[in-house]
Amino acid sequence: MVEALQAITGMNDILPEQTPVWQYFEETVTDLLASYGYKQIRTPIMEYTGLFKRSIGEVTDIVEKEMYTLDKEDGKSYALRPENTAAVVRSMIEHGLTHAGRVQKLWYYGPMFRRERPQKGRYRQFHQIGVEVFNLAGPDIDAELIALTWRLWKLLGIESAVTLELNSLGSLEARNNYKAALVDYLTTYKDQLDKDSQSRLSTNPLRILDTKIESTKTILVNAPKFTDFIDEDSSEHFKGLLMRLDTLGIPYVLNTNLVRGLDYYNKTVFEWTTTALGAQGTVCGGGRYDGLFEQIGGKPTFGVGFAMGVERLILLLKELGKIPTALNQLDCYFVAVGEGTDALALKLSEQIRDQFPQLKLQVNTGGGNFKNQLKKADNSCARYALILGENELSQQKLVCKPLRDDTPQQLVDWADIASHLKQLLK
Numbered sequence: 322m323v324e325a326l327q328a329i330t331g332m333n334d335i336l337p338e339q340t341p342v343w344q345y346f347e348e349t350v351t352d353l354l355a356s357y358g359y360k361q362i363r364t365p366i367m368e369y370t371g372l373f374k375r376s377i378g379e380v381t382d383i384v385e386k387e388m389y390t391l392d393k394e395d396g397k398s399y400a401l402r403p404e405n406t407a408a409v410v411r412s413m414i415e416h417g418l419t420h421a422g423r424v425q426k427l428w429y430y431g432p433m434f435r436r437e438r439p440q441k442g443r444y445r446q447f448h449q450i451g452v453e454v455f456n457l458a459g460p461d462i463d464a465e466l467i468a469l470t471w472r473l474w475k476l477l478g479i480e481s482a483v484t485l486e487l488n489s490l491g492s493l494e495a496r497n498n499y500k501a502a503l504v505d506y507l508t509t510y511k512d513q514l515d516k517d518s519q520s521r522l523s524t525n526p527l528r529i530l531d532t533k534i535e536s537t538k539t540i541l542v543n544a545p546k547f548t549d550f551i552d553e554d555s556s557e558h559f560k561g562l563l564m565r566l567d568t569l570g571i572p573y574v575l576n577t578n579l580v581r582g583l584d585y586y587n588k589t590v591f592e593w594t595t596t597a598l599g600a601q602g603t604v605c606g607g608g609r610y611d612g613l614f615e616q617i618g619g620k621p622t623f624g625v626g627f628a629m630g631v632e633r634l635i636l637l638l639k640e641l642g643k644i645p646t647a648l649n650q651l652d653c654y655f656v657a658v659g660e661g662t663d664a665l666a667l668k669l670s671e672q673i674r675d676q677f678p679q680l681k682l683q684v685n686t687g688g689g690n691f692k693n694q695l696k697k698a699d700n701s702c703a704r705y706a707l708i709l710g711e712n713e714l715s716q717q718k719l720v721c722k723p724l725r726d727d728t729p730q731q732l733v734d735w736a737d738i739a740s741h742l743k744q745l746l747k
């Protein structure tokens with residue numbers, strides 16, 4: 322027997338019963354983004370590996386261990402995108418869309434790929450909706466991005482389950498000075514650090530601040546604090562952001578250990594986290610990356626953005642019971658029983674669609690007796706069954722039978738059925 326093939330570990334099918342929730346989520350976010358004046362950009366899912374190495378950073382987990390790369394005979398290396406900020410920046414430079422200070426407010430949606438250990442909320446193919454804004458330097462745009470996400474959580478009804486964590490990473494120079502002080506301090510405790518942190522001490526010391534290991538956390542309690550190293554400009558920027566969040570009434574928590582897993586950030590970084598999903602609690606993350614254009618070979622350009630994990634947000638909606646009922650519910654299911662009725666059902670349903678294009682109408686296919694078709698109508702979750710039997714055929718009428726309440730069924734002329742349904746579904 323031939324062995325049945327399965328999907329790749331960590332890469333999931335989104336099955337028909339799950340897609341209505343995805344569509345609900347996608348529509349909610351994309352309508353919101355349009356209402357703020359953001360435009361969509363679509364970039365390929367593969368890029369040259371060098372793009373991600375240069376932007377995310379050579380010694381990050383993503384670049385070191387998690388990229389799916391394809392090395393070709395021509396000496397070129399390609400990677401499935403682990404994230405999309407770098408690709409959007411690459412696209413701006415390539416097409417000259419941020420030249421001469423031109424402001425861009427963009428969003429994207431699509432699959433990202435990271436070879437992580439799969440678990441609830443962590444997959445190898447996952448989806449992000451992200452936003453990137455270019456050529457705006459002030460904290461007002463950082464605040465707008467946060468206000469936009471806050472509005473989204475409120476629209477979805479999950480605002481009480483998420484927390485905004487904020488930090489400032491300052492300028493490159495301030496960060497380097499701080500890094501040196503942190504390494505000095507931690508080197509005295511090197512033997513007591515966990516293995517990961519020991520190796521990060523020489524590669525990516527700031528990531529140690531992010532540790533989940535209790536013994537390392539204890540050592541960090543007395544470590545130098547970045548607040549003593551932050552530069553004046555970044556400090557003012559951060560104060561400006563906090564002032565605006567206070568004005569908007571958006572609650573936040575300051576977290577000086579928040580460093581993020583990608584190297585391109587400066588000044589503002591933020592994450593929206595939840596305790597409702599276990600270990601994978603970050604549903605959205607982002608920040609400023611004013612040096613990234615130059616790192617990739619472009620002119621200095623301010624950049625700020627975020628990306629949210631769609632799988633995690635859908636899990637959260639489920640966990641909190643916030644998925645609206647009757648998503649994509651059918652309005653009508655057309656039941657046709659008896660000689661010649663199925664062709665007529667097709668014709669009548671097309672006529673109804675001409676007059677009522679918004680109607681969600683499914684016509685029974687594949688035959689079946691009355692009981693069997695009515696059962697299918699019920700299982701479809703439609704609100705009404707339209708019934709065409711031999712009696713109705715001879716009278717040129719249809720029965721319109723409510724399936725979700727006890728109101729009486731009605732006999733309606735073929736010519737009036739669309740307006741009757743419009744009235745019912747108003």
Ligand code: HAM
Nearest residue numbers: 404406443444447603604605606607608626627628630
């Ligand atoms: P990130 O924090 O790596 O940032 O990813 C953003 C979000 O994607 C995370 O908060 C999480 O919700 C989701 N996510 C990440 N990895 C996985 C995974 N393996 N499975 C499921 N969901 C996941 C970025 O990617 C930056 N590009 C965000 C950004 C945009 N910064 C500025 N602009």
